Amino acid sequence: MTLEEIGGLVKRAEVASLGFLDEEGNPGVRKVFSTWHKGLGVHYISTNTSSMHVQALLKNDRACLYFDDCKTFEAVCFTGKAIVHFEREYKELLWNEGDERYYPGGVEDEDYCVVEFIAERGRYYRFDGKGDISGEELATFDRGAEMKNYA
Amino acid sequence: MTLEEIGGLVKRAEVASLGFLDEEGNPGVRKVFSTWHKGLGVHYISTNTSSMHVQALLKNDRACLYFDDCKTFEAVCFTGKAIVHFEREYKELLWNEGDERYYPGGVEDEDYCVVEFIAERGRYYRFDGKGDISGEELATFDRGAEMKNYA
Numbered sequence: 001m002t003l004e005e006i007g008g009l010v011k012r013a014e015v016a017s018l019g020f021l022d023e024e025g026n027p028g029v030r031k032v033f034s035t036w037h038k039g040l041g042v043h044y045i046s047t048n049t050s051s052m053h054v055q056a057l058l059k060n061d062r063a064c065l066y067f068d069d070c071k072t073f074e075a076v077c078f079t080g081k082a083i084v085h086f087e088r089e090y091k092e093l094l095w096n097e098g099d100e101r102y103y104p105g106g107v108e109d110e111d112y113c114v115v116e117f118i119a120e121r122g123r124y125y126r127f128d129g130k131g132d133i134s135g136e137e138l139a140t141f142d143r144g145a146e147m148k149n150y151a
Numbered sequence: 152m153t154l155e156e157i158g159g160l161v162k163r164a165e166v167a168s169l170g171f172l173d174e175e176g177n178p179g180v181r182k183v184f185s186t187w188h189k190g191l192g193v194h195y196i197s198t199n200t201s202s203m204h205v206q207a208l209l210k211n212d213r214a215c216l217y218f219d220d221c222k223t224f225e226a227v228c229f230t231g232k233a234i235v236h237f238e239r240e241y242k243e244l245l246w247n248e249g250d251e252r253y254y255p256g257g258v259e260d261e262d263y264c265v266v267e268f269i270a271e272r273g274r275y276y277r278f279d280g281k282g283d284i285s286g287e288e289l290a291t292f293d294r295g296a297e298m299k300n301y302a
Contacts, residue, residue, distance in 0.1 A: 015221070017168045017180045017182075017217070019178035019179060019180040020178055021172075021176075021178055022230070025172075025176070025213065026215065026230050027170035027171055027172055027178045027179075027213060027214060027215050027230075028170060028178075028215055028228060028230065029168045029169075029180055029215055029217040029228055030217070030226075030228065031168075031217070031219050031221075031226060052274065062176065062177050063178060064178045064179055064180055066168070066180040066181070066182070068182050070166070070182070075181075077179060077180055077181065079173070079177050079178075079179065123203065
């Protein structure tokens with residue numbers, strides 16, 4: 001797969017599987033909505049502060065983010081770190097009309113936060129082959145990329 | 152969710168997200184076919200010995216297995232360990248007609264193995280609430296359960 005094709009897979013996907021580590025070092029997985037991307041390597045996820053994965057990421061930022069398309073048999077798993085943001089700029093940007101259902105306190109709701117996942121490398125899978133994506137390749141590909149919602 | 156409802160979710164699912172740890176301790180995720188179950192707590196996955204997740208599990212058996220149904224907004228993540236089997240009994244049982252496409256050497260192909268995931272606990276999610284499943288609850292529920300293919 002080319003980096004362009006992997007980018008297409010990421011933009012098409014609405015959800016991703018977030019991998020994290022619990023306090024005992026066990027791997028955990030949660031499905032998350034992931035439609036905000038900055039290039040191939042940086043992804044933003046709005047979620048509940050109180051959720052187990054956010055609490056885990058606040059203690060250990062090692063994470064992975066897996067996107068796949070079961071119709072085309074394409075998948076990519078990025079490995080990197082996650083930063084949990086409580087700053088209003090992130091929370092405002094990712095806020096959607098109707099999110100009061102989930103966060104009654106609105107944008108300032110303490111249970112609302114934004115996880116920024118930053119890839120350090122990746123690995124892709126398709127019927128015609130698999131391979132690694134280096135941090136350098138990601139950095140070169142993402143030069144000048146802007147944060148954008150592909151929902 | 153009741154354990155019966157969680158069992159229904161697992162049996163309906165054809166794929167699951169397997170969480171594991173790489174050599175540096177980073178979480179990794181791969182989508183796997185998972186249709187063989189023994190009750191709620193034990194799941195069998197046929198896969199490639201050479202794949203990154205099998206090589207990682209051979210070094211560190213900590214794992215998780217996440218099943219979800221995006222239509223009903225139900226999900227469960229089991230935490231536990233993974234055992235990689237090369238014994239013929241497992242490989243024969245999970246062998247499907249046509250698997251020669253993936254494993255040209257047939258049942259005895261060295262690149263073919265069976266991962267047994269054994270849950271120690273779980274956590275479920277649904278629109279109407281989330282909660283923990285203890286190891287004791289799993290053991291009680293699974294008493295007398297048989298290994299079966301729900302494909």
